[in-house]
Amino acid sequence: MTDFQETAPVGWHEILNRDYAAPLVLVCLGVWLHAADSLLVATMMPNIVSDLGGEAYVAWSIALYEIGSIVAGASGAVLVLKMGIRQPMFIAAITFALGCLISAAAFNMPGLLAGRLFQGMGGGGLTALAFIGTGRLFPARLIARVMGAISVLWGSSAFLGPLIGGVFTTYFNWRMGFVFFAIQALFLATFVLFGSRVSEATDNQDRSKPIPVARLLLLSLGVLFIAYAGIEVTALRTPVLLACGLGILATFMVIDGNSPGNRILPKQLFNPRSPVGAALLMTFTLNISTMGLSAYGPLLMVIIHNTPTIVAGYILACVAIGWSCAALIVSGAPEKHDPIYIAVGIALVCISVIGMIYAVANGPVLLVAALATLEGVGYGTAWTFIVRRSKRLAAADDVERLSGALPTTGRLGFAVGASVCGILANYAGFSIDGSADAARTVARTIFTGSLPFAFLAMFAMVCFVSMKPKSTHPKQG
Numbered sequence: 001m002t003d004f005q006e007t008a009p010v011g012w013h014e015i016l017n018r019d020y021a022a023p024l025v026l027v028c029l030g031v032w033l034h035a036a037d038s039l040l041v042a043t044m045m046p047n048i049v050s051d052l053g054g055e056a057y058v059a060w061s062i063a064l065y066e067i068g069s070i071v072a073g074a075s076g077a078v079l080v081l082k083m084g085i086r087q088p089m090f091i092a093a094i095t096f097a098l099g100c101l102i103s104a105a106a107f108n109m110p111g112l113l114a115g116r117l118f119q120g121m122g123g124g125g126l127t128a129l130a131f132i133g134t135g136r137l138f139p140a141r142l143i144a145r146v147m148g149a150i151s152v153l154w155g156s157s158a159f160l161g162p163l164i165g166g167v168f169t170t171y172f173n174w175r176m177g178f179v180f181f182a183i184q185a186l187f188l189a190t191f192v193l194f195g196s197r198v199s200e201a202t203d204n205q206d207r208s209k210p211i212p213v214a215r216l217l218l219l220s221l222g223v224l225f226i227a228y229a230g231i232e233v234t235a236l237r238t239p240v241l242l243a244c245g246l247g248i249l250a251t252f253m254v255i256d257g258n259s260p261g262n263r264i265l266p267k268q269l270f271n272p273r274s275p276v277g278a279a280l281l282m283t284f285t286l287n288i289s290t291m292g293l294s295a296y297g298p299l300l301m302v303i304i305h306n307t308p309t310i311v312a313g314y315i316l317a318c319v320a321i322g323w324s325c326a327a328l329i330v331s332g333a334p335e336k337h338d339p340i341y342i343a344v345g346i347a348l349v350c351i352s353v354i355g356m357i358y359a360v361a362n363g364p365v366l367l368v369a370a371l372a373t374l375e376g377v378g379y380g381t382a383w384t385f386i387v388r389r390s391k392r393l394a395a396a397d398d399v400e401r402l403s404g405a406l407p408t409t410g411r412l413g414f415a416v417g418a419s420v421c422g423i424l425a426n427y428a429g430f431s432i433d434g435s436a437d438a439a440r441t442v443a444r445t446i447f448t449g450s451l452p453f454a455f456l457a458m459f460a461m462v463c464f465v466s467m468k469p470k471s472t473h474p475k476q477g
Contacts (some may be wrong), residue, residue, distance in 0.1 A: 027133045036164070042294060042316050086192055095122035096122025099119030101182050222246070285456040291418050297316055324376075342385050342389065342465050344382070
């Protein structure tokens with residue numbers, strides 16, 4: 001038996017038909033809300049900070065969003081096993097709409113952060129459920145193309161998210177941007193409940209499994225400690241809070257690993273000797289390493305290079321555009337080439353992180369845009385095949401958990417990355433009213449501090465692509 005099945009390339013016509021149109025729309029709409037909203041908020045953040053203040057909490061606007069995403073994403077697999085895919089998606093869409101409305105009504109930074117937490121719970125839930133849905137609603141041979149379709153939508157959101165943010169900040173105000181996305185989330189909830197004719201297998205549902213509330217709270221608390229460490233950096237307070245946060249996360253992983261009945265994440269989490277552990281470690285550390293551009297890129301470009309807000313947003317959107325273009329091109333590749341695409345993609349992302357050390361601080365902004373595009377091309381080249389290969393290598397009882405664990409672990413990486421960037425930025429003296437020279441120091445500090453995580457991602461990638469499956473996975477037939 002060969003390591004991987006030889007399959008003919010899958011054409012787009014195999015998913016763009018009446019049989020799979022409804023489930024494809026369902027998963028794509030969920031991804032759109034999360035992807036476009038993230039870029040919308042990044043574009044509007046300079047205006048939000050200008051109105052509400054609280055620049056020390058910029059990283060928290062991302063970290064709390066990611067905490068909500070992690071909680072929703074981590075519980076996604078358990079909820080789907082209990083209720084199927086539609087009811088959890090309806091709940092996630094309503095939660096996202098509520099978060100948008102809270103953010104729109106905020107008159108100080110704590111109010112905005114509360115809204116971002118609910119947005120994260122909704123958006124993260126929709127994203128995780130979209131990934132889970134690809135495995136439940138489509139045959140295995142179509143998954144790569146479905147991921148390609150999602151990536152195309154992600155690219156569209158990359159263009160439209162900053163455009164929408166720029167329109168609202170220029171001609172209206174940033175509050176209306178949140179209202180606009182609340183309306184879309186309510187539309188999705190209505191579509192899920194009444195408009196989507198989606199059928200799924202119910203033989204693998206288990207309504208007896210309880211939702212692990214205590215472990216989810218423990219996971220959230222760990223990320224919260226790490227985020228709090230970055231608000232006011234001191235020689236004693238910051239390392240203590242970091243140690244507490246990491247210790248709580250380690251405790252969560254131990255307890256979750258010893259709870260086989262309703263385990264949230266797969267076995268051997270972050271163990272590079274395990275194929276699933278290596279994939280999750282690679283995803284986690286890679287997302288930490290790239291968080292500097294998302295968290296502080298637009299702000300730093302405005303301060304250092306006097307870049308218009310909408311232009312800074314579009315430079316950030318180059319990541320998603322590069323991701324989508326690359327994924328669209330490579331998504332039909334045969335399975336035997338997965339290790340090559342993964343290795344090349346991860347290497348490109350790491351090169352972009354290295355380049356940002358110089359580009360953000362010194363310019364020109366076109367170089368920042370080129371490196372952002374390179375980062376996206378790297379992700380787009382690798383991501384579809386990371387998903388496919390990790391599912392191929394996973395134990396049979398972990399495939400469902402892995403579907404939710406990949407985006408959830410990615411969100412955990414973003415949350416920890418935002419917190420790390422907040423620590424580095426505040427340590428370097430970041431201020432919205434600071435000089436361009438001071439902002440250059442902040443930029444170099446943030447991106448240099450991201451390098452160790454990029455190198456760890458490369459190590460995990462080498463471990464991951466070197467592993468081979470023992471046999472054909474029954475779920476992939």
